Amino acid sequence: MAGKSIIIIGAGLGGLATGCYGQMNGYKTKIFEMQNKPGGVCVAWQRKGYSFDYTVHNVFGVTTNPKVKNVYTQLWQELGALKDTAPYHFEEFVQVEDVDGKVLTLYTDLNKLEAHLKQLAPADSKIIEEFVYAARKIGGHDLFDAMVGGTFAKIKMLPLMSTLVKFGKINIKAYGEKFSDPFLRKAIPTIQYDIAEVPTLVPLLFLSVQEKGDAGWPIGGSNALSGNIAKRYLELGGEIEYNKKVAKIIVKNDVAVGVQLEDGSEHFADRIVSNADGYSTIYGMLGGKYVTKAIEAYYRAYPKLQSFGLEVWYGVNMEFPKEPHAIVCFLEQPITIEGIPRDRLDIEIFNFDPTMAPKGKTVVKVVLESNYDYWKNLSADPEGYKKEKQKVADQIAVALEKRFPLFQSKIEVIDVATPISVERWTALYRGCQAWPAPAEHQKEINKNGLFKTLPGLANFYGVGQWAGGTIGLSTVSLMGRNLIKDFCKLDGKQFKTA
Template sequence: MKPETDATAGTGTTTGTDTTTTATGSESDWTRPERSPGTPPRVIVIGAGVAGLSTGCYAQMSGARTRIFEKHVLPGGCCTAWSRDGYIFDYCIEWLIGTAPGNNAHQVWRELGAFDGKTMTNFDVFNKVEDEHGRTVSFYNDPDRLEAHLLEISPLDTAPIRAFTRDLRRFTRIELYPFLTAPDLRTVREKAAMLRTVLPAFRLFWRTAATPMHTFADTFQDPLLRRAFRNIFFQDPEGFPLLPYLFNMAAAHHHNAGFPQGGSLGLARSVEERYRKLGGTLTYRARAEKVLVENGRAIGIELRNGKRYFAEHVVSACDGRTTLHGLLGGRYTSPRIEKLYSDLLHRPGTLFPAVVSVFAGIRGPFGPDEAHSTTHLLSAQDAARLPGALQNSIVVQVRSRYSDGFAPPGHSVVHCTYFSDFAYWKELRSRDRKEYRARKREAADFVRAFLERRMPGLADRTEVVEVATPATTHRYTGNHDGSILAWKAFSDADDVAARLVGKDRMRLPGLSGFSMAGQWVGMGGLIRAASTGRFAAQYLCQELGLTFRAWESDGAEPWHPGKLGRLPQLDRWSAREETGS
């Protein structure tokens, strides 16, 4: 995530125009259509988000030569961070599936080098919810502790409390992480293994997937519990059933939904390092303008500067609509594609909402007794003061407790977020930049005042406040409507997207030598994004006559914040904003 306007930026040891010659071959090997005789097939990847990096890593391991082209100056897409005055503003990860050894999700991350040299932070509480009157509920990951806590809050709600914790106990005994093999390539043995996991718990899966959280939450008599259960995932995603709450809390109970040292950009940098060590080449400040097609086959890409690069296969790991209607000009479609990108894309509730992020850098500690993550339920009066807010709540996370290096020694950094309306911010930024900046200041002022009310004296210790809006997300990642997770799970898009990955093999009708990866085909979440890169590599290996191969990284150098490289800075924008220009 870059700053809102012309801030300074750099990439540390990886330059923004990197075209280093590695095992992928010389520059001329990529600028002529014909592959040099006797050389491995070439694969171009558009986008250095987690999916693009994953695709590149697995294709390199499988013997292809790859190049990744990224329009930004950093890897990771939304999985990013930026900095100011010694504070690191970690944008993306709140919890990450696969942080505990012994499961397929963890194997994917180990193959990608994402955890090399890193420790993990785990919390006993998934999230805390506090209402306007100071009543709180802590969603402990341990079912027994959670049950005792909830019964103490509301003995009258014994039945739904015990029903929820009983199901949570059952989920703690289930391990289902189908992230290793693309659906259409699974062997009989792999399918049988999945059935052995699913069938004994089929009724549990079916019932919890068919029960909306809103419906379940409304069975509580206590008004706090009715509202709190909707916000276990920090804010109410609306439309989710019980299943994902139970699945993720069970994973957290086993320390399999923790936080990796180095955070979001740290994860992206580690996978980038793995990709380079495997021999791949990554070029920054290289925006793809179109996919080159000849006789119904993708043969390369053209960049904004007019340069053309050629390959035997092209993978687009960027925004789905941009891929279909921008890079490919809308020429390759199908009823399934039309359903997703002409109907569901514009249907309310199908995309995961965009967010406003307000970071505060604080001198000294931030409320030692405060939970690492708290959803504050706001009064209507308070909520009305949050520009573009979609819900009456704000999430406060003490990010300096998640990983070392996010704040200078003796300081704290807090990340406050709320779901927001992309159209509101886009219209403001397009129509009136001064008004747009004023609304950003309103969000910053609200957070400063809100935290001061909770901890008097905190405002005087607040050294830095930075704001990123949905328009910021859209500008620097290209994600449609600034959505950070693309299609909403359990929405009408879920089944359609699943068929793109399975039945369609992440391909488009009438176009060979091309595939898509990332959350716009595989749904949101970082492990899903990483797995689509693995799947894309498996599919293209079949096409190119390669044997898919993967092995875990052996990187052991301890992680340290210096591995983030030089981060984007927000100083220029902030100085200009303070003068009102």
């Protein structure tokens, strides 16, 4: 590659965004992707006419409101991510259902939500008002622009700081304990994808942007989103080589100069950017020669039970026109999966996107926490591993039938993704998405990321969830934009977005 050239490892959204903005700014870029399609973990696949989407839930900047303009709406416009793709806005974030028939619907209309919560638990009016007021207050500020803006943008956020600090310090499990109503104490900890440990600030942020119509689902899901950005990248003159796995980053005198593929071929560039898994990059491609104490501590602190670790899809010959798209359903009788009693199911019903299933049919997905080691041990016996996946799918189907009559008889196809599946597709360490930083390094990683650069190694950079130590399709795509902006500054160039 002549001139200022960039090799990008991985065609996930962070890598694709890096490539797009690189091409816009006169760099010659090339992406090597181990899979046969773009997207990384932002992916879906077809089974008998059904589309099983692995990733997308609610994407910031996917707006139904033309008046909403911020860094993420601008990002998606520049990347062509939503071209010919209609955004869909959910009227509810999730519905939580108890075994006695009580229902909490987390409406994205905050007035409606407040009235609903007070009807459920009049005695908790004070804490309900505090919760909804915080969401409104956050929604009154442009938090996204403040995150990437300069000093003035951050000064404008000062009136919000006490709210951010207060709700950033308490997770939704602890916040749920502030309610006196037994059902809300049980339900509130499940409202953010059934992950009780997330800060209460997270669902407040989602609710605040959803009320403005600034978070939603791109019709077509993961494949539409990643496919559009890949198309934009190619139109800008970029190159992608699929089915090309990088085995090694070539380093000379502590300078990253190229990559060696599994087939032995070598490719060179002025800068190397990894959008690949962090562990595979740092300890595999670079041999563990460039690490920090924060990196070492981070990988020692992997979660034993990982969120979104086990996903089960059903293609069913049924329609669910009146059901919410997301349900946390408590069970009368727990089911045991991976040796762990499960008293509820986190259910997603893709009844809002006509591209997900043939007419009159629907994809239903159930997501559970999962233990990598459980499935790793099983995978040593391929037949036993396959049988256990089927057993899990059957158990869940029986439970779903109690909520959706005739469900089992209407199933046409099933698929199950374990942490081993994800590890095989993407080379993610333990098949896991990025997890929270250990406490002793939290401030450092939250500020600097995990491996946006590495100590003692020149011309190497990281983008994506692992590099940033964070998650979110919007977030990792923005990292690619910011990286090229930094390159332009280094090279004395004006940053362009077209």
